[in-house]
Amino acid sequence: MSYLRLIQYKMQSLAETVALALNVEVAIADKNLTRIVGTGDFYTKIDDVCADDSLFARVLQTGESIINLTRDKECMKCSNKDSCLEFANMIYPIKENGETIGVLAFASFDPEQASLIRLKKEEYFNMLKKTAGIVEQEIINIKMTNKLKKDTTEVNEIINCLNKGIIILNSNDEIIHINSKALQILNINISHQKIIERNINKFIKNIKLSHNWNEEIVDLWTINDRKVRVIYSINKIVLGDNEFSLMISFDFMSDIINLVKTHENKEKIYFKDIIGRSSAILKAINKSKIVASTDSTILIEGKSGTGKELFAKSIHNESPRRDGPFIAINCASIPENLIESELFGYEKGAFTGANTSGKKGKIELANNGTIFLDEIGDLPIYLQTKLLRVLQERTIDRLGGEKYININVRVISATNKNLKKMVAEGEFRLDLYYRLNVIPINLPCLKSREDDVFLLSEYIIESLCKKMNKEKKFLSLEVRDLFSKYDWPGNIRELENVLEHGVCFSMDKFIRIENLPEYIQEEKNAHVLEIVEEKSLEDLKIDFEKSVITKLIQKYGDSVEGKKLVAEKLEIGLTTLYRKINE
Numbered sequence: 001m002s003y004l005r006l007i008q009y010k011m012q013s014l015a016e017t018v019a020l021a022l023n024v025e026v027a028i029a030d031k032n033l034t035r036i037v038g039t040g041d042f043y044t045k046i047d048d049v050c051a052d053d054s055l056f057a058r059v060l061q062t063g064e065s066i067i068n069l070t071r072d073k074e075c076m077k078c079s080n081k082d083s084c085l086e087f088a089n090m091i092y093p094i095k096e097n098g099e100t101i102g103v104l105a106f107a108s109f110d111p112e113q114a115s116l117i118r119l120k121k122e123e124y125f126n127m128l129k130k131t132a133g134i135v136e137q138e139i140i141n142i143k144m145t146n147k148l149k150k151d152t153t154e155v156n157e158i159i160n161c162l163n164k165g166i167i168i169l170n171s172n173d174e175i176i177h178i179n180s181k182a183l184q185i186l187n188i189n190i191s192h193q194k195i196i197e198r199n200i201n202k203f204i205k206n207i208k209l210s211h212n213w214n215e216e217i218v219d220l221w222t223i224n225d226r227k228v229r230v231i232y233s234i235n236k237i238v239l240g241d242n243e244f245s246l247m248i249s250f251d252f253m254s255d256i257i258n259l260v261k262t263h264e265n266k267e268k269i270y271f272k273d274i275i276g277r278s279s280a281i282l283k284a285i286n287k288s289k290i291v292a293s294t295d296s297t298i299l300i301e302g303k304s305g306t307g308k309e310l311f312a313k314s315i316h317n318e319s320p321r322r323d324g325p326f327i328a329i330n331c332a333s334i335p336e337n338l339i340e341s342e343l344f345g346y347e348k349g350a351f352t353g354a355n356t357s358g359k360k361g362k363i364e365l366a367n368n369g370t371i372f373l374d375e376i377g378d379l380p381i382y383l384q385t386k387l388l389r390v391l392q393e394r395t396i397d398r399l400g401g402e403k404y405i406n407i408n409v410r411v412i413s414a415t416n417k418n419l420k421k422m423v424a425e426g427e428f429r430l431d432l433y434y435r436l437n438v439i440p441i442n443l444p445c446l447k448s449r450e451d452d453v454f455l456l457s458e459y460i461i462e463s464l465c466k467k468m469n470k471e472k473k474f475l476s477l478e479v480r481d482l483f484s485k486y487d488w489p490g491n492i493r494e495l496e497n498v499l500e501h502g503v504c505f506s507m508d509k510f511i512r513i514e515n516l517p518e519y520i521q522e523e524k525n526a527h528v529l530e531i532v533e534e535k536s537l538e539d540l541k542i543d544f545e546k547s548v549i550t551k552l553i554q555k556y557g558d559s560v561e562g563k564k565l566v567a568e569k570l571e572i573g574l575t576t577l578y579r580k581i582n583e
């Protein structure tokens with residue numbers, strides 16, 4: 001629809017006023033030569049299309065005005081000349097951005113009117129020009145209004161998409177935009193329309209608007225007599241003519257904390273980050289890769305430090321839920337009286353000390369993602385029943401809540417306890433055990449993982465050296481020997497700790513026994529005693545000689561120069577040293 005059409009009624013009334021004041025008839029035709037406004041004889045011809053060889057058409061084509069006061073040769077070219085009743089007319093182009101989009105005409109249908117126009121030609125032409133100017137201005141206004149409406153809709157659309165509360169104020173601190181998240185956070189029982197143009201202080205009592213711009217501020221706002229802890233920032237937006245508005249963006253502090261926790265857990269770990277080539281670990285990785293693409297409930301069993309959390313994260317990050325949250329909760333590390341509210345959340349006022357606005361539980365936070373229930377064997381038996389319902393019905397009810405909330409989570413649980421034994425002893429619900437143990441994944445302990453201890457050591461040492469800004473280090477032969485004999489009750493976590501100690505205290509490129517924590521060194525002595533009891537004195541002498549030579553070569557180097565030094569230290573000839581090395 002053309003802009004002229006949009007302002008048709010307004011222009012009709014303008015035309016009637018002008019016609020009355022000047023004693024002429026007025027018409028406006030649009031770009032398609034359709035008459036859209038008309039007074040007098042023109043009125044009955046509204047919506048008629050003018051001839052395309054008419055004067056209207058010519059003004060449209062050339063963009064030049066025409067004054068035709070005598071029905072002279074100008075009219076002869078018009079195919080409508082025989083039925084035309086006009087005695088005189090003047091036509092002016094209506095332009096928008098330099099383009100002619102219509103025409104405005106003054107015309108007379110009786111001789112008296114015509115002689116008036118002829119008499120006051122200049123004044124009439126001036127009025128015609130001014131009236132065309134009014135029409136053009138009106139078009140600009142309607143365009144601006146349309147654009148503003150569109151901009152407002154766009155701004156609203158944009159700010160509604162933001163996952164933050166956004167309020168925009170004008171220079172009188174009145175709300176001119178507010179997004180749905182803000183309405184939700186403020187929990188104000190008032191419609192969007194009713195809040196617009198109301199002063200911000202009516203809703204947020206103690207908001208400080210004169211703060212440093214763009215800085216994140218943590219503060220307590222009073223909303224509906226509730227104190228709410230928020231983090232907010234204010235940006236000043238300068239509009240034309242020194243008009244400015246303020247944009248307040250804010251969040252509940254508790255939401256931010258939950259978000260941070262969620263992201264902490266969402267550290268991107270994939271199967272490729274799980275180090276190991278032993279058949280036992282490869283079996284676990286392959287099984288996990290297959291189940292990652294499904295939504296099945298998984299139970300990861302393994303001793304402490306075997307990588308249960310690492311597996312849970314990899315499964316999540318390589319599952320269709322990878323873009324959703326990964327929320328971990330350790331059932332053993334939270335005091336028993338807090339587990340229920342941590343897991344299931346609570347409604348406001350559910351118990352003394354509860355957050356006044358209620359709180360989402362971890363399961364609810366994991367909606368559309370994965371909940372990782374670590375150390376599930378430590379979940380108190382009365383909560384096992386509640387968890388069972390979550391697994392069966394996929395709904396939760398918050399503490400003190402009256403309604404069930406639908407949730408869509410994948411459950412991965414982990415344990416280092418023998419759940420089957422716990423079931424037999426009545427410490428774990430059998431039905432819950434079956435629900436959790438749909439796909440069991442068993443993680444092998446480090447001791448049973450063949451040479452993985454060295455592969456893992458290499459990987460861990462490399463990342464530790466990078467972290468500590470040290471040159472690349474290697475395990476000495478003695479340490480390798482110890483590592484392969486040690487039981488590793490703390491599995492990979494223990495290996496990480498032992499190596500951190502080693503890297504920290506090693507002064508050259510080898511990590512030696514003396515660089516390791518003392519309890520491991522004692523372990524070595526225990527092994528020595530075992531060995532002493534098992535071997536003859538002659539064998540022990542050979543072993544000792546071998547370890548001394550190895551150590552000295554590690555210290556002075558494998559070069560001829562290094563070996564000369566070693567022979568000197570041991571007060572033996574170089575040939576004897578070579579023979580011993582060969583032996």
Ligand SMILES: Nc1ncnc2c1ncn2[C@@H]1O[C@H](COP(=O)(O)OP(=O)(O)OP(=O)(O)O)[C@@H](O)[C@H]1O
Pocket residue numbers: 273274275276302303304305306307308309310311374416456492493496
């Ligand atoms: N295969 C592996 N490759 C690399 N790092 C590993 C591997 N397995 C475990 N780790 C590392 O060992 C440490 C312990 O792993 P994780 O926390 O996943 O074990 P866990 O079985 O969940 O332990 P816990 O039962 O004590 O909670 C982590 O730092 C982890 O990155």
